[in-house]
Amino acid sequence: DQQVKQNSPSLSVQEGRISILNCDYTNSMFDYFLWYKKYPAEGPTFLISISSIKDKNEDGRFTVFLNKSAKHLSLHIVPSQPGDSAVYFCAASGQTGANNLFFGTGTRLTVIP
Amino acid sequence: GAGVSQSPSNKVTEKGKDVELRCDPISGHTALYWYRQRLGQGLEFLIYFQGNSAPDKSGLPSDRFSAERTGESVSTLTIQRTQQEDSAVYLCASSQRGTGLSPLHFGNGTRLTVT
Numbered sequence: 001d002q003q004v005k006q007n008s009p010s011l012s013v014q015e016g017r018i019s020i021l022n023c024d025y026t027n028s029m030f031d032y033f034l035w036y037k038k039y040p041a042e043g044p045t046f047l048i049s050i051s052s053i054k055d056k057n058e059d060g061r062f063t064v065f066l067n068k069s070a071k072h073l074s075l076h077i078v079p080s081q082p083g084d085s086a087v088y089f090c091a092a093s094g095q096t097g098a099n100n101l102f103f104g105t106g107t108r109l110t111v112i113p
Numbered sequence: 114g115a116g117v118s119q120s121p122s123n124k125v126t127e128k129g130k131d132v133e134l135r136c137d138p139i140s141g142h143t144a145l146y147w148y149r150q151r152l153g154q155g156l157e158f159l160i161y162f163q164g165n166s167a168p169d170k171s172g173l174p175s176d177r178f179s180a181e182r183t184g185e186s187v188s189t190l191t192i193q194r195t196q197q198e199d200s201a202v203y204l205c206a207s208s209q210r211g212t213g214l215s216p217l218h219f220g221n222g223t224r225l226t227v228t
Binding site: 002004006034036041042043044045046049089091101102103104105106 | 117146148153154155156158204206216217218219220221222
């Protein structure tokens with residue numbers, strides 16, 4: 001049973017435009033959310049996170065928005081750059097332990113130069 | 114400093130053989146995790162170590178899978194009598210603390226192919 005869902009397997013965006021990656025979750029007990037980025041033949045790398053006490057967290061070109069009532073979060077990348085092309089995984093956790101870290105299936109972002 | 118190191122990077126084995134995958138976590142990280150990613154799927158949790166104890170083995174798919182960790186250092190994931198459905202990328206990660214607030218640092222994975 002997939003508790004974290006990324007319904008778009010792929011996304012293509014022009015360089016300079018905004019990329020929006022979406023993620024939905026089903027477990028209302030999740031209270032910490034993370035985005036990881038993965039290049040081919042490499043492990044995922046941590047990108048940005050947000051706690052459930054916030055609805056927005058920004059780090060440079062990356063912003064994560066959390067809508068708890070909708071159990072939805074999104075990652076905005078602006079402006080998008082070709083180097084952002086990668087697979088992005090959404091993950092959710094309960095604070096009681098990272099063994100509760102659940103990942104989505106990923107969205108492959110392609111930024112077209 | 115060095116990141117999480119996994120070996121081998123690729124492993125091809127015949128169905129029925131045993132394989133052992135190795136993970137060297139970041140020094141000082143007390144928590145260590147094993148995940149796998151099968152083709153077209155997300156990351157599937159396998160097992161979590163806090164120090165050398167494994168409080169959560171709930172993700173191990175069958176009793177053919179086992180893992181151990183020496184102190185707060187190296188971990189090995191062993192798959193006995195491999196099956197074709199075991200083919201996947203096996204990812205190891207470590208973190209400073211075993212909580213959701215401490216991001217995981219992943220290795221590059223071991224790609225296992227069972228023929």
